Amino acid sequence: MAVLCRVRGRSSIRSWLYTIATNVCLTASKPRPIRMLPSGLTGPYAGPDRPPIPVAAAEVSWLEPLPDAWIAPPADDPAAVAVDRESLRLALIASLQHLTSGQRAILLLRDVLAFSAAETAQILGTTTAAVKSGLQRARARLDELELEPAELLEPTDQRARALLNGYIAAFERSDAGLLEQVLRSDATLEATPFRDWQAGRVTCIHILDAYVLGTPGEWRMLATTANGQPAAAVYRRDADGMLRADGVVVLTATATGVSHVVKFHDPALVATFGFADVLTH
Structure with a gap:
């Protein structure tokens, strides 16, 4: 570590590592389209009753959930940056769909990882003035989206946990009536790759x-957190009776109920969140 510090001069190891990681991500994102959720593509479906139709993988680059454990620092690490969940939610849910790659990088480094403007400029190889201007434009864009983070509940809030437990129970019991107690009247539902x-x-x-709940015992969910919100690793029973990884669901919990549900249909995500591919009990 001492060698690395000498190599980087006055730069901290943390700043140096984020410089490398950020530049790799920005380079990788250049030839790729902006990652989306279904709600970023079109308005809510209002056509004839039918099951959702998946989109071909080549047509859309979908957003994915981020485990909170990847960003939140250990509670016993006094030198770690305290992550503001509200900033995390905005950065990972809305900004990734609506901001340019440069604005996303600035927002994540400044509002989520709490680097100073000068440190962010050094990481991105730009000026402090450019960072401040980019952050201002990013925040203005988020304001245009009319997001209301103040009403969101922390995942640790007992009300948020109760909503997540109710959502899980509705699936595990195949009980649509339980969803009445969980979802707000204006709730929205979306799922990738649909x-x-x-x-x-x-x-x-x-x-x-009509198309998802199935029969009691078909689903199993294990509580977790993603994007600063309550979430669950999702398993579905296959024809052999095995509960296999199906994806991750993320809920937007408010004091009046769940306002938004996003299901990410990707079995590989379950392992990303530290859960087994198959449940044995």
């Missing part, structure tokens, strides 16, 4: 009840 998404509790519950 283009269609639904708005309104009645419509959301209908889609889930």
Whole structure:
């Protein structure tokens, strides 16, 4: 470590590592389209009743959830940066769809990882003035989206945990009635890799009840957190009776219920969150 410090002069190891990681990510993102959620593609589906139709993998580059454990510092590390969950939610849910790669990098480094403007400029190889201007434009864009983070509940809030438990119970019992107690009247539901998404509790519950819930015991969910929000690793019972990884679901919990549900249909994500591919009990 002493050698690395000498190599980087006055730069900290943390800043040096983020410089490398950020530049790699920015380079990798140049030839790729912006990652999206279904709601970033079109309005809510209002056509004939039918199951959601998946989009070909080549058509859309989908957003993925981020385990909180990858960003939140250990509680016993006094030197670690305290991550603001509100900033994390905004950066990982909305900004990745609506900001340029440069604005995303600035927002993450400044508002999520708490680097100073000067440190961010050094990491990105630009000026402090450019960082301040980029952050201002990023925040202005988020304001245009009319996000209301103040009403969101922390994942550790007992009300948020109760909502997550209720959502899990609804699936594990195949009980659409439980969703009535969990979802807000204006709730929205979307899932990758499906283009269609639904708005309104009645419509959301209908889609889930008609095409997703299945029979009691078909689903199993294990609570976790993602993007600063309550979430669950999702398992589905296959034809052999095995509970196999199916993906991750993330809930937006508010004091009046769940306002937004995003299901990421990717079995590999379950391992990303530290869970087994198959449940044995």
